Amino acid sequence: MIPADLKYTQSHEWVSLSGDVATMGITDYAQSQLGDITYVELPAPGKQTTAGEAVAVVESVKAASDIYAPAAGEVSEVNESLEGSPEHINNDPYKEGWLLKISGVQPSDIDALMTADQYEKFLEVGAD
Amino acid sequence: MKRTPIAQVHEEAGARMVDFSGWYLPVQYSGILAEHAAVREGCGIFDTCHMGRLVIQGEKAAAFISSTLTVDAQAMQDGQCRYGFMLNENAGIIDDLIVYRRAGDRFMVVVNSATHDKDISHLKSRLPAGITIEDIGPATAKIDVQGPSSPHIIGHALNKDLSELRYFRFTTLDHDGQPATVSRTGYTGETGFEIYLPAEKAASLWSDLIDAGALPCGLGARDTLRLEAGLPLYGHELTEEADPVAAGMMRYIDLSRDFLGADALRVKAGTVPSHKLTPFRIEGRQAARHGNRAVINGEEIGWVTSGSFAPTLGYSIGFAYIDPSRLGNTETFGIDNGRKILNASITQSPFYRKKRKAEG
Numbered sequence: 001m002i003p004a005d006l007k008y009t010q011s012h013e014w015v016s017l018s019g020d021v022a023t024m025g026i027t028d029y030a031q032s033q034l035g036d037i038t039y040v041e042l043p044a045p046g047k048q049t050t051a052g053e054a055v056a057v058v059e060s061v062k063a064a065s066d067i068y069a070p071a072a073g074e075v076s077e078v079n080e081s082l083e084g085s086p087e088h089i090n091n092d093p094y095k096e097g098w099l100l101k102i103s104g105v106q107p108s109d110i111d112a113l114m115t116a117d118q119y120e121k122f123l124e125v126g127a128d
Numbered sequence: 129m130k131r132t133p134i135a136q137v138h139e140e141a142g143a144r145m146v147d148f149s150g151w152y153l154p155v156q157y158s159g160i161l162a163e164h165a166a167v168r169e170g171c172g173i174f175d176t177c178h179m180g181r182l183v184i185q186g187e188k189a190a191a192f193i194s195s196t197l198t199v200d201a202q203a204m205q206d207g208q209c210r211y212g213f214m215l216n217e218n219a220g221i222i223d224d225l226i227v228y229r230r231a232g233d234r235f236m237v238v239v240n241s242a243t244h245d246k247d248i249s250h251l252k253s254r255l256p257a258g259i260t261i262e263d264i265g266p267a268t269a270k271i272d273v274q275g276p277s278s279p280h281i282i283g284h285a286l287n288k289d290l291s292e293l294r295y296f297r298f299t300t301l302d303h304d305g306q307p308a309t310v311s312r313t314g315y316t317g318e319t320g321f322e323i324y325l326p327a328e329k330a331a332s333l334w335s336d337l338i339d340a341g342a343l344p345c346g347l348g349a350r351d352t353l354r355l356e357a358g359l360p361l362y363g364h365e366l367t368e369e370a371d372p373v374a375a376g377m378m379r380y381i382d383l384s385r386d387f388l389g390a391d392a393l394r395v396k397a398g399t400v401p402s403h404k405l406t407p408f409r410i411e412g413r414q415a416a417r418h419g420n421r422a423v424i425n426g427e428e429i430g431w432v433t434s435g436s437f438a439p440t441l442g443y444s445i446g447f448a449y450i451d452p453s454r455l456g457n458t459e460t461f462g463i464d465n466g467r468k469i470l471n472a473s474i475t476q477s478p479f480y481r482k483k484r485k486a487e488g
Contacts, residue, residue: 035144035348036161038437039413041467057467059415061160061348061436064465086413090159 132177186259215389269330274320317357358478
């Protein structure tokens with residue numbers, strides 16, 4: 001299921017915007033492709049982000065994958081529960097498995113991302 | 129890609145399939161962690177039809193194997209298996225393998241899939257008259273049944289009590305009118321069996337094992353299980369550039385015997401290797417990966433051959449070839465994963481040992 005109220009990147013992150021704070025995680029499709037997640041490397045709060053640049057790393061049993069920031073801003077909070085329970089990402093990618101928040105985001109950067117309908121079509125035509 | 133006799137069953141079950149050295153095999157069914165746990169606590173099954181199976185037979189086949197491999201086939205009893213190596217003249221490891229003595233001068237040798245062709249070429253280049261090598265892989269199948277409840281599960285599926293079969297022994301029994309060979313061996317560090325049977329019987333036995341309570345597993349869990357058990361993987365810990373001294377495998381080899389590579393190995397056994405296979409652990413869950421550099425003060429001292437989060441242990445483990453002269457007396461080193469330096473400390477292998485009560 002792809003939640004209708006979120007925005008999506010081509011690299012399979014989801015984003016929700018509240019004021020100028022973006023909360024992000026990885027999509028259900030992404031977690032199912034990665035398989036069991038065993039470790040998450042999160043940035044220190046205060047880190048400046050650039051749209052399309054790696055901001056975190058998610059490790060599954062088989063591989064490590066970069067997670068990309070959807071917009072420029074500053075990391076304001078990270079999901080510390082993932083340190084001991086990275087499986088939240090597999091079990092509940094859109095809620096308990098959120099990764100981090102970025103503040104000072106330009107809303108237009110988030111508006112430019114895919115809607116749920118667009119992301120669903122993007123997956124159908126064959127995502128990498 | 130080559131398909132195993134069980135490939136269609138994997139597809140229909142929705143397993144995630146990958147290309148593994150030219151074979152179309154499941155990397156995971158329900159998930160690597162669930163499959164790993166099933167083998168540690170219950171029973172998991174693996175399609176290992178990609179493993180090569182060669183029958184070597186003829187007068188003096190035992191002498192041929194004993195002089196070509198590190199396994200002293202002449203000292204084996206019928207119904208016994210032994211683990212060993214195929215070495216080149218420099219004691220480089222061409223392959224690791226298991227020799228089964230079926231009867232007298234009739235043997236089965238089980239080899240890795242990626243090395244299958246070069247193994248056959250090597251054996252044939254040394255083959256005396258009167259001895260034949262037959263590749264029975266295409267006509268047969270191999271299924272591994274692993275975990276503390278595997279004696280019960282296999283007993284149910286094969287309708288035969290095999291709980292008394294000793295470690296590294298095998299037996300041949302009748303399964304549905306066809307011969308099936310079952311050995312008390314495996315690649316998980318757990319009580320378990322490997323079954324060899326005619327290819328056309330494999331899919332139905334696979335289903336029977338699941339009906340008896342086994343969880344189907346893929347190559348992902350097979351890799352984490354073998355790594356926790358400290359078992360080497362060809363192409364990672366074992367290569368032609370490595371030798372049994374550097375790889376820490378001398379406990380499997382009798383150097384008082386003569387076999388191809390023995391002279392070079394005796395020389396190596398008396399010297400310190402340039403790099404020695406070293407088991408390490410990392411505090412926390414972040415894993416080192418194959419190919420990562422091992423470093424001390426920014427200088428390279430070796431490389432990682434395998435690394436993973438260890439599900440049973442709750443922290444990360446791995447093997448690395450480390451230059452002993454650069455290590456000195458320290459028990460710790462860094463691993464550069466490309467983003468940061470992980471803190472590794474030398475530990476003991478096997479990383480995990482099965483609970484004794486699990487032994488049937």
